[in-house]
Amino acid sequence: MRQFLIDAFARAPFMGNPAAVVEPFDTWPSDDFMSRLAMENNQAETAYMLKTAEANVFGLRWFTPAVEVNLCGHATLAAAHALFTELGLEAEVVHFDTRHAGRLSVRRVGGQLEMDFPAYPVQAIAPVPEIEAVIGQTAVATFGGPMLILQLASEAAVHELKFNAGEIGYPQACTLFDAAHVVVTAFADAGSPYDVVSRFFAPGFGIAEDPTTGSMHCALMPLYANLTGKAVLEFHQAYPRRGGDLRCELVGDRVKLRGRAITTQKTQVMIAVEE
Numbered sequence: 724m725r726q727f728l729i730d731a732f733a734r735a736p737f738m739g740n741p742a743a744v745v746e747p748f749d750t751w752p753s754d755d756f757m758s759r760l761a762m763e764n765n766q767a768e769t770a771y772m773l774k775t776a777e778a779n780v781f782g783l784r785w786f787t788p789a790v791e792v793n794l795c796g797h798a799t800l801a802a803a804h805a806l807f808t809e810l811g812l813e814a815e816v817v818h819f820d821t822r823h824a825g826r827l828s829v830r831r832v833g834g835q836l837e838m839d840f841p842a843y844p845v846q847a848i849a850p851v852p853e854i855e856a857v858i859g860q861t862a863v864a865t866f867g868g869p870m871l872i873l874q875l876a877s878e879a880a881v882h883e884l885k886f887n888a889g890e891i892g893y894p895q896a897c898t899l900f901d902a903a904h905v906v907v908t909a910f911a912d913a914g915s916p917y918d919v920v921s922r923f924f925a926p927g928f929g930i931a932e933d934p935t936t937g938s939m940h941c942a943l944m945p946l947y948a949n950l951t952g953k954a955v956l957e958f959h960q961a962y963p964r965r966g967g968d969l970r971c972e973l974v975g976d977r978v979k980l981r982g983r984a985i986t987t988q989k990t991q992v993m994i995a996v997e998e
Contacts, residue, residue, distance in 0.1 A: 724748075724996065727809055728766070728988035729801035732935040732960070732967035736985050739967040740767060740935035740960075742801035745992070746810060747772040747781055752996045754791070760992070761786035767930055768798035772806075775820070779812065783819035783827070787930060793823035796937010796980060797967070800836055803829035804984035807836075837981040842973060843869050843942040854905060858884045868942050870904035878920050881909045882961055886924050886932065906939055917959040917968075919947055935960045935967025937980050944971040944978045 725746045733739025743764040751757075751773055761769035765788055773782030783802060785795040799819060806812040816830040828839045845868035854871060855861055860880055862873035875881055884907060908921040921943060923936040933939075940958055947956055954974075960967045972979040 724992050725809075726764075726990045726992050727801075727805045727986055728990070729804050730985045730987055731797035731800040731804070732937070732969055732982035733985050734968055734983060736987055738965050739982070739984070740797040740933065740962075740965070741987070742766055742795075742798040743769040744798070744801050744805040745769065745771050746805070747774045748996070749774055751782070751784075756996060757784065757786050758791070762788045764788075767933055768792070768795045770795070770798040770802045772802055772819075777818075779814040779816065780818045780820060781806070783821050794821070794840075794938045794941075796838060796840065796940070797935050799827055799829065799838055800937060800980075800982060800984050803836055803838075804986070807831065808984075809986060809989070832981060835981050835983050837979055838937065840937070840941050840978050840980060842945045842976050842978045843938075845872060845942050845946050858886050858905075858907060860884050860907070866942075866946060870906055870939065870942060872906045872908060872942065872946065875907055875909045878909050878912045878915070878961075881907055881920050881922055884922070886922075904939075906943070908943060911959065915959075916957060918951070918953075918956040919943065919958045920961045921958065922961055932962060933960075934962040934965045935969070937969070940969055940971050940980055941978045944973050948973045 727744045730739040730741050743766045757771055768785050771784045785792050785798050803817050806817055819827045830837045845866040848865050848867040850865050860875055863876050864874040866872040905924045911917040911920050923933045923939045955972045958969045970981040
């Protein structure tokens with residue numbers, strides 16, 4: 724079977740976030756096989772697709788080297804890119820049926836791909852000194868939701884922080900978030916092409932830091948839309964040496980995530996599929 728390594732949310736090769744994408748299966752292989760191949764790939768995510776009886780509809784699952792996850796934005800973008808660019812799907816939109824996130828759609832829009840994802844509500848919570856100690860920064864505001872979000876005072880603070888994953892804890896007092904997902908974010912500097920800069924850490928899922936995270940922006944876009952009053956914002960995920968770019972739009976309870984993807988490798992998996 725063929726497999727593709729694709730940089731998602733990338734304006735050039737070796738930027739954005741790489742994901743491995745396996746060509747669609749007729750039936751799902753075993754969970755153990757998908758987990759082991761993801762471990763072998765050693766990418767933040769490996770995306771697996773399933774053919775269905777519906778036109779332009781595929782099943783989709785995502786595995787890190789350690790676990791299966793409920794939602795992954797960059798690997799969804801990469802999967803759509805593989806179908807459109809590498810496997811010849813001629814549709815303008817492709818739909819993915821997922822186990823936990825429902826049906827996700829990816830559309831071609833002017834040379835980019837646009838994903839339609841659910842918005843994640845967040846709310847202000849008390850500061851979390853245990854996490855501030857891990858990043859060596861004091862947050863100006865803290866938000867809880869499906870992830871912990873620490874808003875910092877400046878773009879420079881986001882770029883300069885050091886995240887010691889070995890010291891992260893799970894504070895018992897914080898019940899509104901999963902401390903396995905930690906986001907640090909700030910308004911971009913005046914004159915920047917971006918509105919917001921952010922970084923994402925997921926040590927609980929075997930990812931010390933993720934280069935570009937689509938699902939993170941399902942929480943950041945509603946947050947910053949509320950802070951700015953704007954429905955469309957430009958985001959930059961400031962992973963060292965790579966970085967990824969997203970244009971996000973809040974539409975009701977949905978977030979539209981737009982970006983580019985680039986194939987960097989094509990490979991052949993030389994082992995039998997375990998069903």
